[in-house]
Amino acid sequence: MRDVAVIGIGQSAFGKFPWRTAADLGADAVRAAFSDCGISPKAIEVAYCARAFDASCTAQDVLKEVGIRGIEMINVENACAGGATSLRGLWKEIADGRHDVGIAVGVESMTTSPIAGKLIPPEKSDIEGHLGLTMPAMFGMVARRQMAQGARIEDFAQVSVKNHHNGCLNPQAQYKKEFSVEDVLQSRMICDPITLLMCCPNTDGAAAVILCSMDVAKRYTTQPIRIMASALCSADYKYTQEDICLSPVGQKVATMAYEMAGVEPKDIDLVEMHDAFANEEILRYEDLMLCEPGEGIRLLRSGATALGGRIPVNPSGGLLALGHPLSASGIRTVCEIVLHLRGQAGARQVPGATVGLAQMLGGLVSNLEHGTVAGVHILAR
């Protein structure tokens, strides 16, 4: 297996743009990735593109905008892990030696999707969806369990305060506004005890990364960022998730990624993750083994996951401040890690970062664990 490097990253604006097409947003991200690394679109040999809603040949639709055609293009859907899936697909092509240079894109137009302005439900055929189960309802029930184990509602609010603060330092964040714990708690109740400011917003946006084999990378850049691990796995049946606060598949994928990278959780300098709901971030600290089991709340309260702490989580502002264009987020998180490893993250830079981890977890399917697919990438300079 060959070493694979990220050489170019790009992101579109993130926000509510119902007048813009997915192809248009995707092309912005792709153009940004090309100008980041200076290679020609003609160098691209293979493309992966993730999109969840209204998808039909999105890779072709996006890439025709920048002159890429006539190559192998693969379109994928994997809920919130779609972007991570597209990146992993491309990584495999290059690691296996099938291709040398390729692009992975994630794009979503949430404001024009069938679920615009709604609480994301499970698949239409799911009985539980008809009976009222939505993503925020699930995380409301998870939050009640966390509170029974010692979490306070102020802890959830603190995650939102932290990530919105980070978002103020990120020119690409959708929301650049500081909030207090009080503000978060007094925002509109969505699914008790989850308030509006504990939920990631519906957002349009796209992100792209250009990968190539490490030997080819050296032709294009003096700062290739190495992909140390790429791991993706789907969940087990629901009966295995006895405690809804734990993600068996999230833990499994984290373990796979650490083993593949040959690093331990303590070696990670920063994490970008799926904070679709503020209380979720605390659970994922434990899945990713950033702390001992049951110590997530203590890790948050210690300030370790804030900028300047031992292990900053979501220095970009996370899904809470950037918004969550479903399939774009898994690529966008990798772009953020790359910026830090290159020392280009500006006011939110994690000083001296050498190893970063990008995690995604998503999907709500009847009879399976909630969080039906998990993906983790570990990158290093």
Added chain:
Amino acid sequence: MDNRTPLKKGLFDEKDGGRLHGNQCATCKRVYFPPAPFCYDCLGREMEEIILSRRGKLYSYTIGRMPSTHFEPPYALGLIDLPEGVRVFAPLIMTEDERYRIGMEMELMIDELWQEEDQHIVAYRFKPVS
């Protein structure tokens, strides 16, 4: 009463105040609700129908404050652990004081939950044991 349609056939009946239908693997004894076509765990093909207990414990809950597909807010939702070892997601009745708590004893009821054109959709929900 011919304008009552069950949400899905084979999940419940209205005898004795309402009963949920599950099934159990004849080989490894794992219990499923909704009934499974085969045992997902040991892949055994011999499944036995069982009637689940009407009472269970509230594992967790939330109060919805934004509309879902069929419910206008506020509406209560919960996960109920039944003694057979299954956890059921279901709407809960909306009590005025909303005083749900984890571990509370809950009881099944069958009800018309929403309307689709001229049909009343009948499904299950839970209420606190009074």
